[in-house]
Amino acid sequence: xxxxxxxxxxxxxxxxxxxxxxxxxxxxxxxxxxxxxxxxxxxxxxxxxxxxxxxxxxxxxxxxxxxxxxxxxxxxxxxxxxxxxxxxxxxxxxxxxxxxxxxxxxxxxxxxxxxxxxxxxxxxxxxxxxxxxxxxxxxxxxxxxxxxxxxxxxxxxxxxxxxxxxxxxxxxxxxxxxxxxxxxxxxxxxxxxxxxxxxxxxxxxxxxxxxxxxxxxxxxxxxxxxxxxxxxxxxxxxxxxxxxxxxxxxxxxxxxxxxxxxxxxxxxxxxxxxxxxxxxxxxxxxxxxxxxxxxxxxxxxxxxxxxxxxxxxxxxxxxxxxxxxxxxxxxxxxxxxxxxxxxxxxxxxxxxxxxxxxxxxxxxxxxxxxxxxxxxxxxxxxxxxxxxxxxxxxxxxxxxxxxxxxxxxxxxxxxxx
Numbered sequence: 461x462x463x464x465x466x467x468x469x470x471x472x473x474x475x476x477x478x479x480x481x482x483x484x485x486x487x488x489x490x491x492x493x494x495x496x497x498x499x500x501x502x503x504x505x506x507x508x509x510x511x512x513x514x515x516x517x518x519x520x521x522x523x524x525x526x527x528x529x530x531x532x533x534x535x536x537x538x539x540x541x542x543x544x545x546x547x548x549x550x551x552x553x554x555x556x557x558x559x560x561x562x563x564x565x566x567x568x569x570x571x572x573x574x575x576x577x578x579x580x581x582x583x584x585x586x587x588x589x590x591x592x593x594x595x596x597x598x599x600x601x602x603x604x605x606x607x608x609x610x611x612x613x614x615x616x617x618x619x620x621x622x623x624x625x626x627x628x629x630x631x632x633x634x635x636x637x638x639x640x641x642x643x644x645x646x647x648x649x650x651x652x653x654x655x656x657x658x659x660x661x662x663x664x665x666x667x668x669x670x671x672x673x674x675x676x677x678x679x680x681x682x683x684x685x686x687x688x689x690x691x692x693x694x695x696x697x698x699x700x701x702x703x704x705x706x707x708x709x710x711x712x713x714x715x716x717x718x719x720x721x722x723x724x725x726x727x728x729x730x731x732x733x734x735x736x737x738x739x740x741x742x743x744x745x746x747x748x749x750x751x752x753x754x755x756x757x758x759x760x761x762x763x764x765x766x767x768x769x770x771x772x773x774x775x776x777x778x779x780x781x782x783x784x785x786x787x788x789x790x791x792x793x794x795x796x797x798x799x800x801x802x803x804x805x806x807x808x809x810x811x812x813x814x815x816x817x818x819x820x821x822x823x824x825x826x827x828x829x830x831x832x833x834x835x836x837x838x839x840x841x842x843x844x845x846x847x848x849x850x851x852x853x854x855x856x857x858x859x860x861x862x863x864x865x866x867x868x869x870x871x872x873x874x875x876x877x
Contacts, residue, residue, distance in 0.1 A: 483650070485668035488584050491653065492873065495580040496573070498658045504569030511562035518558035521546055522723075535731035536743075542728075542754070548721035557715050560708035567701035574697055574873065576656070581864050581874045583653040588667035589857035590646035596853060597639040600846040603821075604628070604635040607838060610829055624835040631839055635846075671860030672874055673803060686796050689870050693788050696871035702781040709774035716767040723756030788869070795869040799862035806859045809852050821845040 486494075495501060522544035529538040611628040614620025651661040693699065729750040733743040740746035824841035827833035867874045 483664040483666035485666050486584070486653075487668045488581065488672060488874070491580050491584045491657070492577055494657045495577045498576065498580075498656065500576050500656075500658075501573055504565075504572050507565050508562070508569055511558075511565040515555065515558035515562045519551060519555040521551060534736045535734040535748075537732040538729065539732070540727065540729035542725050544723060544725045547724055549718045550715075550721070550723075553711070553715035553718040557708065557711040560704065560711040563704045564701065564708050567697065567704045571697050571701055574868070574871075577873050578864060578868050580653065580656050582861060583649065583656055584667055585671045585857055585860045585864065587646065587649040587653050587665060588669075588671050588860075589853055590642065590649040591667050592853040592856070593850065594639070594642040594646050596846065596849040597635065597642040599849070600842070601632070601635040601639045603825075603842050603845075604632040606825075607828075607835070607842065608632050611835060614831075619831060620835075627835060627839070631842075671856060672863060673806060673856065673859040674799060674863040674866070686793070689792060689796060689866075690789065692870045692872070693785070693792065696788055698784055698788065698871070699781070702777065702784050706774060706777040706781060709770065709777045713767065713770040713774055716763060716770040719758060719761065719766065720763045722758065725754045725756065727752045727754050792866075792869040795862070795866040799859070799866045802855065802859035802862040806852075806855045809848070809855055814848050814852055817841075817845045817848040 524544065525542045527538075527540045530536055531538060608625070608628040608631075611620055611624045615622060615625050646666075647664065650663070650665040653665055654661050654663050727750075731748045731750070734746045734748060737746040737748070821841040821844070824833060824838045828835060828838040864874045
């Protein structure tokens with residue numbers, strides 16, 4: 461049994477890399493700032509540039525047309541031109557639609573950037589959680605090593621048993637394996653954050669600072685935080701995007717209504733050297749010009765159907781806005797309650813649970829050294845302490861994630877304290 465345990469210790473030591481200082485520290489503020497320069501953040505800029513260029517192009521008039529021909533029996537050269545005259549507001553309506561759609565693209569780009577920053581915040585929180593797990597597992601491994609040293613010393617002094625050494629070696633092997641696994645988890649979290657920022661995934665990062673868990677909750681005398689947060693929903697980016705979609709739909713209604721009017725065009729024609737004119741002596745004497753106006757009648761254009769479709773789209777966008785407002789309100793309430801629960805649990809573990817477990821582990825270790833308690837009680841106390849530290853890390857990460865979700869629910873970003 462002892463040989464097997466020693467093999468496990470050797471494997472764990474070999475699998476666990478030396479933890480050097482090659483990791484690059486990154487704070488939450490630095491990660492959020494770097495998200496604005498990530499490759500995914502540049503996409504919305506190009507989309508907005510394309511939408512603004514389309515809005516500028518929408519104000520263009522219809523193209524004029526030129527025609528040139530000849531005739532064997534009449535004019536030797538026939539030249540004509542048609543100049544469309546959009547006098548009934550079709551160009552202005554098209555420009556307003558394109559400008560409204562550009563505003564929609566701008567709002568959706570802001571939403572995409574906010575989503576990217578939120579994903580970066582979540583990835584940084586996971587990296588901070590992994591760093592704390594590594595520290596906790598290293599402390600647990602150090603404590604397991606101390607227990608093994610004490611067990612060997614008691615065995616050498618004749619006051620301990622061989623089974624205590626075997627159990628202590630197995631506990632140390634388990635702690636070393638857990639510490640190595642925690643470091644691998646930190647490597648994975650580092651790669652995920654680096655990929656979001658457009659960096660090399662092999663670049664080893666380390667979270668610098670504590671996650672933002674928000675202000676303390678439940679203090680007496682504070683105003684109703686939930687009501688204050690609900691007041692910010694009027695400026696929520698998703699609501700802004702929905703209102704701009706309504707504006708674009710209403711502009712499309714106006715454009716469809718403008719298409720009911722006929723299209724007006726000015727036409728001109730020059731017939732040079734018309735041999736059918738017998739009174740003229742020269743080619744210019746036999747030249748005639750024609751000027752007229754043409755109307756493009758939208759008889760078969762189904763403009764009524766297009767108008768009804770545009771109005772139905774606008775009504776759908778209004779209904780979608782009402783649904784978004786209801787969803788935002790429910791999402792905010794749920795996010796606030798989750799954050800409140802996680803913050804209260806974190807405060808209880810930090811103030812009550814962890815100090816009590818730390819003191820219990822220290823007393824059990826001291827009692828084992830003095831021979832007043834057996835090894836099993838010391839191991840149980842140390843494992844309970846490691847569990848409490850892991851629970852603290854998980855709860856802190858959960859509170860930070862809940863606060864990030866709350867920020868998203870009210871349409872804002874998480875910033876470092």
